[in-house]
Amino acid sequence: MTRLKKWGPPTLVFLAVLAAWEIWVRASGIQGFLLPPPSEVVTTLRQEWSVVWAAGFFTLREALGGLIGGTVLGVLAAFTASRWIVIREGVMPFYVAMGAAPIVALAPITNQWFGITNPASKMTVVAVMVFFPVMINMTRGLGDVGNDKLELMRSMAASEGGTLRKVRLPNALPYLFSALKVAVVLSLIGAIVAEYFGGSRDALGVYISQQAGLTRMAEAWSGIVVATALGAALQLLIVLAERLLIPWHPSLRG
């Protein structure tokens, strides 16, 4: 019953939107090359499945590579920033400003650096995109520890390292997870948009832009459907990891 209550309304809304789209496209006589009806996208997706799926998998690898690289670097940078005040005060404003830059615009440059078909060119863009939210949130999480907790550790004569492991790090985990939820989305955007500037023929972004260029809209849309599914799957993974690792957090308490 509660499951039905939770999942029922969004499912209904989703189906209603699809139905409205289908009916509207058919009734208004919009040309298929402008906006295909969902039924046609589904048919195309089934026909083109092996190609689109392979392309999605290729791009997923680029996105994940960049996501992991950017997250590791962001976490390391956060550790140094929270350990040395000079770094935090000197570099953080710069980081925050950089975080506002449209980093995907670097794609043509990394394409030149690593070669257009080399996945490293996309991974680099993704890593830079992911780095900033992870770094900024993680630094905040390591620092936003209540004074009361720090005094408690001091009263126990805990070392700096002990306080980091037992208080700062667990305290930062929820901050890291909210950064990762943003980063997952950024990683797919980064990889696909970077591929629009050129990339391997096996890549999803290249597939979408080529099919759209040929006005094969149902094919282009089926690429977008796969991209969306990948994004949702990654989000789900993060949410599951969050439930496993920080079940104590107020947003997850049962």
Add this chain to the structure above:
Amino acid sequence: MTTTMVGLNGVGKTFKGRNADTTALIAIDLAIEEGEFVSLLGPSGCGKSTLLRIIGDLTPPTSGEVTVNGKAPEQARRDRDYGMVFQQATLLDWRRVLKNIALPLEVMNLPSAERDRRAREMLELVELGEFGDHYPWQLSGGMQQRVAIARALALQPALLLMDEPFGALDEMTRERMQMELMRIWQQTHTTVVFVTHSIPEAVFLSTRVVVMSPRPGTVAGIVDIDLPQPREFETREHPRFFVKLNEVRETLRGAGVD
């Protein structure tokens, strides 16, 4: 033959401010013997918490000399001679109750079997046996504070420093916690320094009440509480209890507190 657990000699504290300095404590002289239960009682802002924090080496004094367990406070802190309980339980949200109690034992790098054994022992001491696997937020405020007491006692410290530990609890829970604390004190023989602004609480718990004047804080008087031990529910109905309440009240009034 008693030994001095806490020695304060001419201790003063001045906080530097942007516009003016604030003198919180002036010339505090006090000796707390081993096994005593001493309350620091006074109105808000009299510096009683600051004094406790000086004893615990969380704040340095501006003047005077402090010894804790015969050492400088910093050394006593490093040797983990005291356990501290704050007004808020300050439990770590991500640790279950037993793990919270084991925190100081982990900090001290005890082997895990030993940690477990001692944390369980402390859990039993505060009578929360079934709650070891709960998260702090699943406990009531009083239970959380009992966990904090268990954590402070886990290292079997010579001294227990308590900074208004029951201040955030409702009156009923508060009286129950006072009984609990008396039972624990009887069992552990730990020296306790207890900060409070509740007169009945100070009288009920203490062997001596140090009455402090409003800012700048000085020792206005010390009242010996010679009520029978162990303190029990009936202690609060004892005629001497009321005599002592009044004695403390008078001392406070003499210090300029209405």
